[in-house]
Amino acid sequence: xxxxxxxxxxxxxxxxxxxxxxxxxxxxxxxxxxxxxxxxxxxxxxxxxxxxxxxxxxxxxxxxxxxxxxxxxxxxxxxxxxxxxxxxxxxxxxxxxxxxxxxxxxxxxxxxxxxxxxxxxxxxxxxxxxxxxxxxxxxxxxxxxxxxxxxxxxxxxxxxxxxxxxxxxxxxxxxxxxxxxxxxxxxxxxxxxxxxxxxxxxxxxxxxxxxxxxxxxxxxxxxxxxxxxxxxxxxxxxxxxxxxxxxxxxxxxxxxxxxxxxxxxxxxxxxxxxxxxxxxxxxxxxxxxxxxxxxxxxxxxxxxxxxxxxxxxxxxxxxxxxxxxxxxxxxxxxxxxxxxxxxxxxxxxxxxxxxxxxxxxxxxxxxxxxxxxxxxxxxxxxxxxxxxxxxxxxxxxxxxxxxxxxxxxxxxxxxxxxxxxxxxxxxxxxxxxxxxxxxxxxxxxxxxxxxxxxxxxxxxxxxxxxxxxxxxxxxxxx
Ligand SMILES: Cc1cc2nc3c(=O)[nH]c(=O)nc-3n(C[C@H](O)[C@H](O)[C@H](O)COP(=O)(O)OP(=O)(O)OC[C@H]3O[C@@H](n4cnc5c(N)ncnc54)[C@H](O)[C@@H]3O)c2cc1C
Numbered sequence: 001x002x003x004x005x006x007x008x009x010x011x012x013x014x015x016x017x018x019x020x021x022x023x024x025x026x027x028x029x030x031x032x033x034x035x036x037x038x039x040x041x042x043x044x045x046x047x048x049x050x051x052x053x054x055x056x057x058x059x060x061x062x063x064x065x066x067x068x069x070x071x072x073x074x075x076x077x078x079x080x081x082x083x084x085x086x087x088x089x090x091x092x093x094x095x096x097x098x099x100x101x102x103x104x105x106x107x108x109x110x111x112x113x114x115x116x117x118x119x120x121x122x123x124x125x126x127x128x129x130x131x132x133x134x135x136x137x138x139x140x141x142x143x144x145x146x147x148x149x150x151x152x153x154x155x156x157x158x159x160x161x162x163x164x165x166x167x168x169x170x171x172x173x174x175x176x177x178x179x180x181x182x183x184x185x186x187x188x189x190x191x192x193x194x195x196x197x198x199x200x201x202x203x204x205x206x207x208x209x210x211x212x213x214x215x216x217x218x219x220x221x222x223x224x225x226x227x228x229x230x231x232x233x234x235x236x237x238x239x240x241x242x243x244x245x246x247x248x249x250x251x252x253x254x255x256x257x258x259x260x261x262x263x264x265x266x267x268x269x270x271x272x273x274x275x276x277x278x279x280x281x282x283x284x285x286x287x288x289x290x291x292x293x294x295x296x297x298x299x300x301x302x303x304x305x306x307x308x309x310x311x312x313x314x315x316x317x318x319x320x321x322x323x324x325x326x327x328x329x330x331x332x333x334x335x336x337x338x339x340x341x342x343x344x345x346x347x348x349x350x351x352x353x354x355x356x357x358x359x360x361x362x363x364x365x366x367x368x369x370x371x372x373x374x375x376x377x378x379x380x381x382x383x384x385x386x387x388x389x390x391x392x393x394x395x396x397x398x399x400x401x402x403x404x405x406x407x408x409x410x411x412x413x414x415x416x417x418x419x420x421x422x423x424x425x426x427x428x429x430x431x432x433x434x435x436x437x438x439x440x441x442x443x444x445x446x447x448x449x450x451x452x453x454x455x456x457x458x459x460x461x462x463x464x465x466x467x468x469x470x471x472x473x474x475x476x477x478x
Contacts, residue, residue: 005031007341008130008144010122010286012036013047014327015318016150017106019334023148024113026342031142032115033122033132038103043119045106047152048319049327051099052172057195059095060175061358064202076397086203088179095175118142124149126290128313146313146341149293149301150334151286153279153319161187161248161275167255168248171196174274181205185257185270187245189216191357193276194232198359201236208268210243210259219355221369221418223384223404228363228420231400235360248273281320296322306347307337315341329353352435354428361387361401362424366432367416370406379409383441383464385457387421389471392452398422403461405431405441412440412466423454430458441465 007023009016012034020032036051038044044051064086071084110117120132128147133139155170157163163170174196180203186193189211201207216239217225229239240261247258255273259266281300287293292311296302301316303309309316315337318330332348339346356364373380383405387393401421407414417431434444444462449455460469467474 002129002141002143003031004143004145005029005116006144007031007146007148007338008033008122008142009148009150010124010130011047011150011152011318011320012045012106012110012117013150013152013318013330014049015152015330015334016047016148017045017110017334018331019148019150019317019338020115021109021113022335022338023341024110024115026338028146028338028342030113030115031118031144032110033118033120033130035119035121038100043107043117044099044103045110045117046099046103047150049330050102050106052175054327055102056095056099056175057171057192057199058358059098060091060199061195061360063091063094064199065360068202073397086180088177088203092176092178121285123285123288124291124293124314125288126292128311131288144313146315148334148337149286149309149314149316149320150318150330151282151320152330153281153325155275156278156280158187158245158275158277160245161257161273163275164250167250167253167271168273168275170275174200174272174276177272181270181272183254183270183272184208185210185255185268185273186276187257187273188276188278189213189239189241190276190278191355193274194237195358196274196276197237198232198235207237208270209237209239210245210257211239211241212244214242216241217357217363219369220363221365221404221406221416222371223402224363224365224418224420227401228357228359231361231420232359279319279325283320305350306340307333323350324353324355326353326355349436352432354425354432356425356428358425361398361421363420364424364428365416365418366428367414367435368406369416369418370404373406373415378415380415381407381409381412381441381465383407383461383466383469385460385464385469385472387454387457389460390452390454390457392454392456393422395452396422403427403457405444405458405461405465407441407465412442414439414441414444414462417458419458421454421457427455427458430455 006028007030009020009032023030120134123131184205186197186209243261245259317333336346354366386402388399393399404418406416449459463469
């Protein structure tokens with residue numbers, strides 16, 4: 001007889017493992033199925049995020065930033081370092097160790113919460129049965145009252161630059177280079193392309209980013225996007241917009257990339273090429289033909305606002321469904337679904353999911369952009385405060401960027417917080433918390449912010465919305 005569970009989760013990424021833990025906390029008998037194995041052939045939980053995404057990329061961003069500071073930024077503090085060198089093997093080894101600790105940590109958490117982990121490929125059959133296929137070809141079928149599909153996403157492949165894992169790589173390959181490439185091409189100026197491009201540019205690579213769109217970071221506030229492009233350009237990232245890659249040819253140790261831009265057909269040679277043109281949902285072999293779950297026209301599992309699929313008792317969360325492909329979005333959907341299965345009325349405010357690009361300075365935002373609000377015909381007041389006027393930023397020698405607070409002109413309610421600058425991710429989270437409670441710019445203005453902090457820039461931007469900033473000249477006065 002097959003084993004019966006209240007909840008079976010397929011996929012142990014930040015969506016799946018969080019859903020499984022929450023379900024178990026709520027007293028539901030829960031199983032989680034994962035197939036991913038690391039380079040030692042061991043089951044590795046945590047999904048894209050922990051293994052080849054958020055965490056390893058941030059580890060390399062931090063290492064490369066420290067290298068850059070030691071090499072180029074310490075002098076201003078009176079610190080001399082002598083020659084600074086980077087040992088790529090050690091840097092990658094440190095990253096691998098962090099990944100191992102965290103994935104082992106997830107295994108520990110699942111165990112501590114009483115979640116049964118199955119290693120293998122999970123497939124939803126009809127009647128909420130789930131088949132688990134092991135690597136040795138054996139299978140078993142489990143029964144569930146509820147199933148959560150959390151199979152995530154994988155990199156989009158393009159015929160004009162096919163990944164060969166040697167010269168042409170995807171984001172996973174770019175997290176494991178064994179040496180700094182002299183000339184690095186990156187196809188795609190999205191979050192992943194910019195972060196990975198930054199890592200290797202800081203370590204000395206000549207980085208060219210080829211972006212097919214004419215617009216840089218179209219989801220960001222235009223002011224933030226413009227400043228970000230300027231800053232990254234100054235750091236040596238050559239970003240070519242309107243550059244559509246048509247072909248690539250690997251010869252020996254290099255790749256020639258052909259692309260079209262406003263000046264016609266161009267060609268550039270690189271030692272490594274990273275393809276970072278987006279990610280697509282993973283539904284391969286996930287659903288039996290009679291499982292009943294439908295996909296939308298773009299191949300995502302179709303769900304409602306509460307992540308329910310077309311089959312009662314079957315849910316889908318994270319990158320495999322509509323919306324932002326972000327770890328925190330996946331996790332919160334996991335919590336929501338687990339709680340709804342347990343009879344609670346949980347929901348997510350999809351309007352307030354923060355986005356972050358972990359370049360330096362970071363770019364981050366929550367809520368709506370000025371251009372979106374204008375297109376919607378909403379009259380707004382905007383407050384901007386540059387980090388160049390922040391005492392804390394000056395003390396930290398980190399004065400690039402700005403905080404922008406956008407409020408409704410009629411109600412003063414804050415509709416967007418956009419930051420380029422030091423600790424942008426943390427500042428935007430403050431904006432998200434305040435906005436979740438329906439803050440007005442005046443509410444933020446009336447709060448006491450510790451001095452000297454980067455957070456004061458958020459305070460000043462909120463004050464500037466109504467012409468009351470203290471440490472800059474206001475565009476309008478109150
Ligand atoms: C380089 C990079 C950097 C990123 N940085 C950030 C960041 O800084 N912040 C952020 O929020 N997001 C970031 N992301 C995105 C983030 O990793 C994803 O949004 C997140 O991992 C999605 O979580 P998920 O649980 O939906 O899917 P995943 O993390 O993809 O996990 C899905 C899991 O399901 C498993 N699986 C799939 N099918 C089956 C099956 N049939 N049976 C068993 N197991 C299966 C997979 O092996 C995988 O482990 C980054 C991504 C990349 C690639």
